[in-house]
Amino acid sequence: MEPRIWQQIAVRRCAEVKGMLPKGMLMSSPPPSSILDVSDIPRKFLDISDILLTEKLTISELLGRISAGSLTATQVINAFFHRACIAHQLTNCLTEVFFDRALERAAELDRHLKATGQVLGPLHGLPISLKDQIDVQGTEQNMCYVGLVGTKARDNAVIVDILLRQGAILYCKTNMAQGIMGAEGYNNVYGRTLNPLNRSLTCGGSSGGEGALIGMRGALMGVGSDIGGSIRLPAAFQGLYALKPSYGRIPYANTSSSFEGQETIRSVLGPITASVDGLKVFTKAVLETAPWDCDPWTPRMPWSEERYNLIDHGGLKGPLCFAILWDDKIVKPSPPYWRALKELKSALLHAGHFVTDWEPFKMEEAAASWMDILNADGGKDLKQHLALSGEPRLNDVLDRSVTERSVSEYWRLCHRRTTLMKESLDHWMSTATTTPTQRPVDAIVAPVAGCVPMRHDEPLLGNYTTFCNLMDYTTALMPVTKVLPHIDTRPPSHEFYSSADQDNYTRYDPELYRDGGVGIQIIGKRYEEEAVIRMTEIADQALKVHLAAS
Amino acid sequence: MEPRIWQQIAVRRCAEVKGMLPKGMLMSSPPPSSILDVSDIPRKFLDISDILLTEKLTISELLGRISAGSLTATQVINAFFHRACIAHQLTNCLTEVFFDRALERAAELDRHLKATGQVLGPLHGLPISLKDQIDVQGTEQNMCYVGLVGTKARDNAVIVDILLRQGAILYCKTNMAQGIMGAEGYNNVYGRTLNPLNRSLTCGGSSGGEGALIGMRGALMGVGSDIGGSIRLPAAFQGLYALKPSYGRIPYANTSSSFEGQETIRSVLGPITASVDGLKVFTKAVLETAPWDCDPWTPRMPWSEERYNLIDHGGLKGPLCFAILWDDKIVKPSPPYWRALKELKSALLHAGHFVTDWEPFKMEEAAASWMDILNADGGKDLKQHLALSGEPRLNDVLDRSVTERSVSEYWRLCHRRTTLMKESLDHWMSTATTTPTQRPVDAIVAPVAGCVPMRHDEPLLGNYTTFCNLMDYTTALMPVTKVLPHIDTRPPSHEFYSSADQDNYTRYDPELYRDGGVGIQIIGKRYEEEAVIRMTEIADQALKVHLAAS
Known part of the structure; x- marks a missing residue:
């Protein structure tokens, strides 16, 4: 039986994503599917310094080293990007890659720190991955629907602008469930994302690609969305931390979503992180920017250190x-x-x-x-x-x-x-x-x-x-x-x-x-x-x- | 033509309300309808001290005199109730009266102040009127629909509990538009409320009874609701102050409303006041009680003196x-x-x-x-x-x-x-x-x-x-x-x-x-x-x- 048109579109799009990975980062002989726990495999491909950088530091420690100048943003994004590429080959977690932009951004951040002695913001140099639905201007925005393959985002989501303003490096988007309503990162465009702890298991969903990527330490922090468990399930299934905030606390404006206008039970954005400190780092960094000035549904509630205490x-x-x-x-x-x-x-x-x-x-x-x-x-x-x-x-x-x-x-x-x-x-x-x-x-x-x-x-x-x-x-x-x-x-x-x-x-x-x-x-x-x-x-x-x- | 059944019900209910006014407060010869501005008429019926008390004090001054002991809560509620009764006869603004409760309450407040030297709360002794839709346990709750005449409220609205906790005296409810969606206090149960500044004009709506009552100084503060102008129009048309807060800032829970479950454009509660200071007095008093603990839609935002500054x-x-x-x-x-x-x-x-x-x-x-x-x-x-x-x-x-x-x-x-x-x-x-x-x-x-x-x-x-x-x-x-x-x-x-x-x-x-x-x-x-x-x-x-x- 001939593959149907939609399947061809999907196959082409997956090849396109794979084509964005540098040739030098492609694995010549990926492990057989019988190897279930793949979480350690990146170690075979990374130098020891990149292994340490991606595995052994909390988010605060990583940020601290960058701001102290002992690591450059360029080093950091190179390490995480390398690891993300391997993660993708083992778990099929990525849906879009924009590494060139990330490298330019990292160079800019490094220049800024060198010139001013100051970080650009509290997320200076931190690579952050994004769930596929989050709009990044000019990049693929197909919502994991075959019929939308080839669509490009016209604008940045508000959260994207804010993360950039606070110094983050954005470099990839990750797989999600069809219609953003399933408990697995699985759809007809990109197929299924696997759980790196045991590839015969689900990565959870709908923010499943985030779970797998961060589970592989292809990022220490990513942004997911949650309307029924979509941040928490992937975090849990891959041994990670996460926060599902209350409605609008983290701005959702200009992020694409399913059934737009369903505003009764609101989908919310929140962080998935490899270390617990990341929850505060993310939330505080976002709230410091007065996001209610950019998102009409974000309540006027700054970060409260009193409440944190x-x-x-x-x-x-x-x-x-x-x-x-x-x-x-x-x-x-x-x-x-x-x-x-x-x-x-x-x-x-x-x-x-x-x-x-x-x-x-x-x-x-x-x-x-x-x-x-x-x-x-x-x-x-x-x-x-x-x-x-x-x-x-x-x-x-x-x-x-x-x-x-x-x-x-x-x-x-x-x-x-x-x-x-x-x-x-x-x-x-x-x-x-x-x-x-x-x-x-x-x-x-x-x-x-x-x-x-x-x-x-x-x-x-x-x-x-x-x-x-x-x-x-x-x-x-x-x-x-x-x-x-x-x-x-x-x-x-x-x-x-x-x-x-x-x-x-x-x-x-x-x-x-x-x-x-x-x-x-x-x-x-x-x-x-x-x-x-x-x-x-x-x-x-x-x-x-x-x-x-x- | 025989009056139809619904008209009989309405006539009976209006008579019931009139029957709640003390005989001594009924006007034997109300002014003819050709007298348009009736705002000064209460002066003919009140002693000079009650005229001063109801007309010449700001809300803060009134509260200050009560807390200093130079006025008792009982004196105050008697004066405003008398004035409200006259207001009703001139403008048809009341829909429910519970003066016995109010008198008991005032006596309780006076005893409390005498015994402890402290006010019960920041609204100690302040008479506050309520738009008809706001539930007061055991009182009429017909939403100005003829078919619901005789229905009693099972519970207090959350705002009612809060106002009482903060020391307010509640004594009456006021007329509103049919379905709470009209620009005049007018419905088939209670008929039409008139504008005391010119009775040939509308009092505005939907919180029209509040506008007329406070316009007559039958209260210095009342609670209205606003989904399209319902607090602001009556306030404006009677020369008053008002605040339409953002969604849920003032708790709405357990207040009856039209098309319940329509939560896209939310009806909000807010104060209508005779003096500008009342807006802060009301809002601060409500927010001091942590209303988010009683209303799931009230955001966790305490009164902020910084923002006020x-x-x-x-x-x-x-x-x-x-x-x-x-x-x-x-x-x-x-x-x-x-x-x-x-x-x-x-x-x-x-x-x-x-x-x-x-x-x-x-x-x-x-x-x-x-x-x-x-x-x-x-x-x-x-x-x-x-x-x-x-x-x-x-x-x-x-x-x-x-x-x-x-x-x-x-x-x-x-x-x-x-x-x-x-x-x-x-x-x-x-x-x-x-x-x-x-x-x-x-x-x-x-x-x-x-x-x-x-x-x-x-x-x-x-x-x-x-x-x-x-x-x-x-x-x-x-x-x-x-x-x-x-x-x-x-x-x-x-x-x-x-x-x-x-x-x-x-x-x-x-x-x-x-x-x-x-x-x-x-x-x-x-x-x-x-x-x-x-x-x-x-x-x-x-x-x-x-x-x-x-």
């Missing part, structure tokens, strides 16, 4: 009270999550904090509300984009068989959601009567999903992320462990809550899911970015101390 | 740059607005500020965008409520003949609106290149409408308010003058921009519109409540100085 949570000296969501009673999380939560609990207790249980609140209703709102156009936006080329629909998280709603039905859905937000806020605030701090629970600690990183084409089971989008809770993601077959054995059966629960139990086989990243959410209330970042740093530090001691 | 506008010492929107080129404002704007311009220049012209930006597109979004359900919400009783539709500002939209059409409308918001923000920011301050224009100064307060049943002409709701600009309203027939004569004809422009020109007759309030908007960017309040105080003070000197 937990002024609303008893200050830095007092203990915090974390509440763990062990199980939403819809899908019981797989064994590695229980182990992760137990370890984190011990670590937090050990560090002097309180830990209670979080009582799940109307989780099924929240999931249904999320789904109904995002599905209210009956999938029309997706279908219209697929129809441009005739490319087929891939699995995503929405049921596209529903009928489009009328506006009055839609407004009813929106009202139900606002009612649920109010009830959930009241539920959270009411915890003040039971915590030892007499404050409401400071943060909820929850698994990122019921299932560990799936094998390709398996559905995501256990929805632990979308309620945060529905309620607009600021949510961070931190890595805790990975799937360890010798420890995370299959537990005895339990009385199943649902068929998804049974599926999750049945398909769990620690050997198959070996090395998959196991990440935990730290969930704060709306517009608590500063406090959530600080609490994540605290939890991360507590865990490191605890693991070092045990 | 104009940190983002060159500080208190530097001159500001105001830009006047003289004419949107769709409907030319009537002569009194030109006089008001010229006076305000002179006053601002005299006070050392800069004044430039504001270049109107896509005003027709903004008006259409506003209309299309609010009309997207084809008027279904209104029709369903009218159908409950069979009561007829009254004139409102929406074209209810349109068909209901689908969700994908709606999302397109929302996207067009966000695009317009971004373009408008860019337009505003770009003024920095032309102002003498090298900052973007600090505030836009604009008339509240093209027409002065209309005669009953005349349409509002000249839409100068809805773009502020579409863009979510924080907007204050200040009184400048009133229609003065001997000065505001009809000007020579001009080339008409539109049929509405011609209508506005043609119907203008200063004698007919005598004494109607002429108010001006001070428009800031999103979430600039503190700065807009300060700039309004500055403009108001400049005007007073200027008028005193001339």
